[in-house]
Amino acid sequence: MKNKILVTGGAGYIGSHTCIALHQAGYDIVIYDNLSNSSREAINRVSKLIGESIEFIQGDIRDSELLKQVFTKYDFFGVIHFAGLKAVGESVAKPLMYYNNNVSGTITLLEVMTEYKVKNFIFSSSATVYGDPEMLPIDEKSPRSCTNPYGQSKLVVEHILEGLAVADSTWNLVTLRYFNPVGAHESGQIGEDPNDIPNNLMPYISQVAVGKLAKLSIFGNDYPTVDGTGVRDYIHVTDLAAGHVAALNYLEQQVLPVGFLPINLGSGKGSSVLELVTAFTEVTGQNIPYQFAPRRAGDIASCYASADKAQALLGWEAKLSITDMCQDTWRWQSMNPNGYQS
Ligand code: NAD
Ligand code: WQD
Numbered sequence: 654m655k656n657k658i659l660v661t662g663g664a665g666y667i668g669s670h671t672c673i674a675l676h677q678a679g680y681d682i683v684i685y686d687n688l689s690n691s692s693r694e695a696i697n698r699v700s701k702l703i704g705e706s707i708e709f710i711q712g713d714i715r716d717s718e719l720l721k722q723v724f725t726k727y728d729f730f731g732v733i734h735f736a737g738l739k740a741v742g743e744s745v746a747k748p749l750m751y752y753n754n755n756v757s758g759t760i761t762l763l764e765v766m767t768e769y770k771v772k773n774f775i776f777s778s779s780a781t782v783y784g785d786p787e788m789l790p791i792d793e794k795s796p797r798s799c800t801n802p803y804g805q806s807k808l809v810v811e812h813i814l815e816g817l818a819v820a821d822s823t824w825n826l827v828t829l830r831y832f833n834p835v836g837a838h839e840s841g842q843i844g845e846d847p848n849d850i851p852n853n854l855m856p857y858i859s860q861v862a863v864g865k866l867a868k869l870s871i872f873g874n875d876y877p878t879v880d881g882t883g884v885r886d887y888i889h890v891t892d893l894a895a896g897h898v899a900a901l902n903y904l905e906q907q908v909l910p911v912g913f914l915p916i917n918l919g920s921g922k923g924s925s926v927l928e929l930v931t932a933f934t935e936v937t938g939q940n941i942p943y944q945f946a947p948r949r950a951g952d953i954a955s956c957y958a959s960a961d962k963a964q965a966l967l968g969w970e971a972k973l974s975i976t977d978m979c980q981d982t983w984r985w986q987s988m989n990p991n992g993y994q995s
Pocket of ligand 1: 661662663664665666667668685686687688689690691712713714715734735736737738739754758777778779780831832833834
């Protein structure tokens with residue numbers, strides 16, 4: 654049996670896919686999630702897919718007493734920390750909620766880890782910490798800045814991790830900066846299940862395709878890009894999940910602690926909104942009615958990763974294509990038109 658891993662936020666979109674990849678790689682998993690943005694059904698489906706029941710504790714990362722009970726019960730090799738709130742617009746309206754959940758929650762978790770001497774930590778950061786990039790592709794040394802509370806909460810946690818690495822050289826603090834995660838498990842059993850009208854492009858497209866939403870609004874067609882629409886680095890959630898397994902494997906091989914280690918997880922390729930809409934239509938045969946709308950506040954023109962560091966250190970690279978991303982998103986959406994409530 655391989656090492657035991659605590660997966661905070663493991664019932665969520667990226668966490669659920671990562672649990673499958675971890676199980677396939679032989680890790681023993683415990684999910685810790687307050688289900689504030691996910692459902693037990695996701696955990697049931699992960700259990701079905703892996704063929705055994707996953708250990709699940711319903712709890713909040715800000716609940717240090719419960720965390721201590723969990724760390725007393727299990728001997729963890731490390732923690733993969735997905736738990737957090739992630740809606741940029743909501744964070745502007747409710748900054749305290751975002752800082753409390755994402756920053757205070759992470760501090761509480763790190764304090765308990767310190768007490769129990771568990772020093773392997775993999776953190777879900779975001780390309781949003783790069784703000785409006787000066788250079789493309791974006792490498793890990795690029796300057797960081799954020800304008801919304803969600804992004805700032807990620808940046809503050811990064812600074813906390815940097816401080817922790819300076820103060821105590823026994824930590825391994827791998828900070829994975831995800832670009833734009835999309836897609837779903839190839840089974841169509843698990844995927845992204847937004848609570849409300851989706852904020853992000855791919856779930857919006859797929860809800861138009863399934864008839865839940867009438868029309869996509871494309872935010873801006875006057876950006877300095879290939880066709881005027883915003884360019885992003887879309888990455889299949891299955892590739893992203895594999896990136897976490899690669900990061901754990903890497904930590905297991907290290908003789909000396911790595912300290913604060915930021916790594917981009919992206920495909921290295923940019924696609925425009927129109928390119929994604931066209932690919933989705935071609936792959937699925939579904940027509941996506943759209944209209945051009947004004948730019949969305951806070952959006953940037955282009956963003957894509959240099960994924961060289963992930964390749965060099967972790968031996969990881971994105972394998973799945975935009976076609977796979979559209980196909981798998983559509984399989985999940987059409988099989989589960991109402992997400993986990995289908
Ligand atoms: P998600 O909302 O699907 O999953 C997050 C999970 O954390 C949910 O299951 C939620 O119930 C849980 N959670 C939230 N607050 C909690 C708390 N206080 N205690 C315990 N559990 C809590 O989101 P996701 O898309 O899977 O994202 C996972 C992580 O990756 C997040 O930290 C997010 O900020 C980060 N990230 C996501 C994206 C993206 O586009 N999806 C991009 C970059 C970074
Ligand atoms: C992609 C492109 C939009 C919706 C966000 C967060 C970021 C990270 C990933 C967590 C842009 C355009 C979108 C729509 C559109 N999350 N668009 N119509 O903004 O790159 O990143 O998710 O860390 O922090 O900010 O992703 O999917 O919202 O947008 O035209 O209805 O699609 O303008 O060009 P984004 P997105």
